[in-house]
Amino acid sequence: MRIEDMIMNKFTCSRCGHTECNVKEVAMSGTGLSKVFDIEHNHYLFVSCTHCGIVEVYDPDVLRGHKSGKLGTVMDILFGG
Template structure:
């Protein structure tokens, strides 16, 4: 999925076609924040010319919610 986004990237700000991407995990609020459980995952794609960043939700792109394995591993190893 990440490779597909990179191959089709076209910056909405400057029209440049080159980008870099990074998957980012974030905690929510309440208990997940207290225990540092990162269960929100996003894909950040940045234009290498102007720095404009687009944020994508991988669950929406896939059409279904990811498995809980990453969340379980995050709980175990923090």
């Protein structure tokens, strides 16, 4: 299962409690601000609540670094199961 799908399945908005979200994987290219902060070639997951619009950002490399069994636990921690 893709990380994006797991987040969408588990998502609960930390602000309004809504359970639907949009997930976008954003690649930071080595220009402008990203160069300043030395984050070129990195990818981030931008998760936005479709109700209130709050956006949270996750590092997919960290999430994918967990073994499949453990990843579910991480998702439970992030979104309260």
